[in-house]
Amino acid sequence: MSEPYYPPPAFYFSVSLLGSATLLAAASDLDASFQEVSGIEAHWETEDVAEGGENRFTHKLPKPAKYSNLVLKRGVVTRDSFLAEWFGQSVGSGLSLPLLPQNILVLLLNEEGLPLVAWGFVNAWPLKWEVSPMRSQENRILTESLELSYNYFERVNLGSPASVAVKLAQLTARLT
Numbered sequence: 001m002s003e004p005y006y007p008p009p010a011f012y013f014s015v016s017l018l019g020s021a022t023l024l025a026a027a028s029d030l031d032a033s034f035q036e037v038s039g040i041e042a043h044w045e046t047e048d049v050a051e052g053g054e055n056r057f058t059h060k061l062p063k064p065a066k067y068s069n070l071v072l073k074r075g076v077v078t079r080d081s082f083l084a085e086w087f088g089q090s091v092g093s094g095l096s097l098p099l100l101p102q103n104i105l106v107l108l109l110n111e112e113g114l115p116l117v118a119w120g121f122v123n124a125w126p127l128k129w130e131v132s133p134m135r136s137q138e139n140r141i142l143t144e145s146l147e148l149s150y151n152y153f154e155r156v157n158l159g160s161p162a163s164v165a166v167k168l169a170q171l172t173a174r175l176t
Contacts, residue, residue, distance in 0.1 A: 007118055008108060013037060016122075017082065018103040032052060034074045037063065037106055040119055040153065047083065067129075067153065070104065070121055073131050080121035087146060090126040097127045103175040104148070115158050116142045118168060120175045124150040 046060040077084055090099055101123035105119050107115040128147035132140075156171050158164045 008110060010108070010111045012108060012113075013106045016105045016107075017086075018172060034072050035067045036073040037071070038071045038073075039068040039147075040106070042066070042153070050052070065152065067150060070085075070124060070148045070150060072148070073143055074146075076142045076144050084145065087129045088158065090124055091129050101125045104150070105175065114161055115168060116162055118156045118158060118171055119169050120154045120156070121148070121150040122152055122154070122175065124148040 005042055011036075015034050015037060016032060042065050045064045048058040049061055049064055052057050086100070086102065098157055102125075104121040104124050106119045106121070108117040110116050125148060126146065127149050128145070130145040131145075132143045132145075134142060154171065154174070157166055158167050
């Protein structure tokens with residue numbers, strides 16, 4: 001009899017920027033800590049094409065896939081942060097500086113901290129940076145929401161602990 005399957009919880013995950021050439025990104029683990037990741041979504045729109053001579057139906061043909069924006073939420077970071085620097089230079093420059101796309105890796109982790117599923121986002125760039133309201137009547141953590149556009153994402157089931165390293169290395173190699 002096989003082991004029962006239980007879906008993993010969604011609260012244990014990590015976020016990494018891949019291929020960034022700055023020392024700040026490598027030296028800081030602050031940019032891997034997020035409260036929420038959302039926008040992992042892809043869908044196809046369709047185009048209706050009428051059949052010549054056949055009037056009972058139309059063909060639905062797929063158009064290229066569309067992807068939602070990736071949204072990362074975290075507490076505001078007050079130390080050196082590559083992500084904050086990258087967003088500030090991109091969004092704050094008014095396009096006077098070139099956009100520098102980054103590849104992003106999101107990992108869903110199990111209770112031991114081992115990756116179960118990986119999503120690789122290709123050529124992500126900042127779209128929006130929003131800071132939550134500051135209210136003197138509330139005792140809450142100040143959060144920021146970072147919204148990114150990207151070309152596409154790739155999802156990889158990492159499988160057994162023996163295959164995780166190989167599959168993760170293959171995905172990371174494709175993204176860098």
